[in-house]
Amino acid sequence: MPRQIRNKIISKSGGITIPSDIRREYTSYLGGEAVDLEIQDGKIILSPHAPRCMFCGSIEDIRKFEGRHICGICITRMAKEAKSSD
Ligand SMILES: [Zn+2]
Known part of the structure; x- marks a missing residue:
């Protein structure tokens, strides 16, 4: 799969919205699910909670x-x- 990059603005409270087409494709991000945030080399990696x-x-x-x-x-x-x- 080709690498996809999207620009998003982080809200003042730290929130960010995952685009709906991504949430539909990756059903672990539909909403209400726990996720893990991993910091690696200055990047934040979001993945389904394990x-x-x-x-x-x-x-x-x-x-x-x-x-x-x-x-x-x-x-x-x-x-x-x-x-x-x-
Ligand atoms: Zn152990």
Whole structure:
């Protein structure tokens, strides 16, 4: 897909409207959904919200436990730690 660049004005309160044709094409941005903002090399990258591990910040192999997100690696590490402290 060719790179698309649009000019938008940021409101005084920091808001920006995503053009409707983009929202229709990328349904993760229809409205009411959480998004992640990532700062990289002076640019802001907007992407659909991905749950992150509350311990390491990973977005891989995320599971929900007691309302919190934890990755498989941290679960394994916690299980080993719990066994070794017996
Ligand atoms: Zn983790």
